[in-house]
Amino acid sequence: RPRVFSGIQPTADSFHLGNYLGALRNWVAMQETHDAFYCVVDQHAITMGHDPIALRNRTRISAAQLLALGLDPERCTLFVQSHVPEHAQLSWVLQCITGFGEASRMVQFKDKSAKSGQDGTTVGLFAYPILQAADILLYQADQVPVGEDQRQHLELTRDLAQRFNSRFGRTFNLPAAYILQDTAKIFDLQDPTAKMSKSSSSPAGIIDLLEDPARSAKKIKSAVTDTGREILYDEENKPGVSNLLTIFAALTTRTIDELLEQYDGRGYGDLKKDLADAVVGFVKPVQERTRAFLEDPGYLDKVLAVGAEKARAVAAPTLAEAYQHVGFLSPV
C-alpha cells in the first residue's frame, strides 16, 4: 500500500468547512486505500503566539473531530506531533540544508510575517515549512492530501528531499501533493475571492464544523452572491454562487452539472436554503460524535498513545538513517 501523510493545526476551537472539503474528506477516503498517518501538528501551532490551556484543549478537540469525521484508529495512525520527537529532530537537519532566501520566498510566511511585523515574527514561523517537510519525509510518504494553499510547502518538501538525497545519499522518498481540484480552495462566504480561513475570514465568512448549526444555516443564507439571478458555475464572474455550488456538490456527492440542472430556472434563495439544510444535516452528527469522543478522554488518550507508538516505529528508523547519512556519530 502506498503511504500517505497529512497534518492539521489545532489553532481554533473547530475545524471549518474548507478544512473538511479541501483535505479531511480525502484523509478519510485514503485510510481505505493507503497506509495512512495523520497528525495533529501542535508544534506548528505555537509559531504565532498562543495560549497554553487553549492549545491543550484544541489538540484534544482536533483529535475528537478527526475521529468524528470518520478517521478510524484501526485503519490509520492518528497522533499528536509533539508525542513524536523525531519531527523536531529531523527539522533541525533540514533547516541546515534550506537556503535563507528559499525559506523567505514561502508565500504563507510572507503573508503572516507582514501582519506580525519584524519583531512579532518568530524564527519558528520562518522555519514552519521545514518542520512540515520533516513531518512528511519521516514517514517516506508517497502522497500528501492537502488544499491548494499547501502546494508551495509540498514543493519545498520535495526540493529538500532531493537535495538531502543527492548530497548525503538516498534517504527520503519524494512525496507528491494530493489536491482534489474541485475543492482545492473553498472561499470565504462574505468575500468569495479570498479563501475560507481561520486566521483571516470574518465570522460570517467561515462555517465552523462545531458551531451552532442554526448559525451555519444563517451564514449560508446570507452568503454574498453575485449580480444577476441565474445559477451558473462561473468562477470568474460569479465567484459567490460558484463557491456555494462547489460546497453543495462536494457535501452531497453530486456533480456541479447535476446541480445546475436541478436549479435551472430557480433563484439563489432556493439554492441557499437547500445548501443550508445539507450543511446542517452534515454537521449535526459530526458534532454529536465529537462530543461523545470528548466525553471519553480515556479512549482519546489511548488512541493517541497507540498512534504515537506506531508513528515512532516508522519515524525513528528514518531519523536514524538521516543522522547516519549526515555524519553524526552514532551513540553506543
Ligand code: TYM
Ligand atoms: P491547516 O491546519 O491550515 O489546514 C488543514 C488542511 O485544510 C486545508 N485548507 C483548505 N482547503 C480548501 N479550502 C480552504 N479554504 C482551506 N483552508 C485550509 C489545508 O490546505 C490543509 O490541507 N501547514 C499545514 C499543516 C501541516 C501539514 C503537515 C500538512 C503541518 N505539517 C504535513 C500536510 C503535511 C496547515 O497549516 O494546514
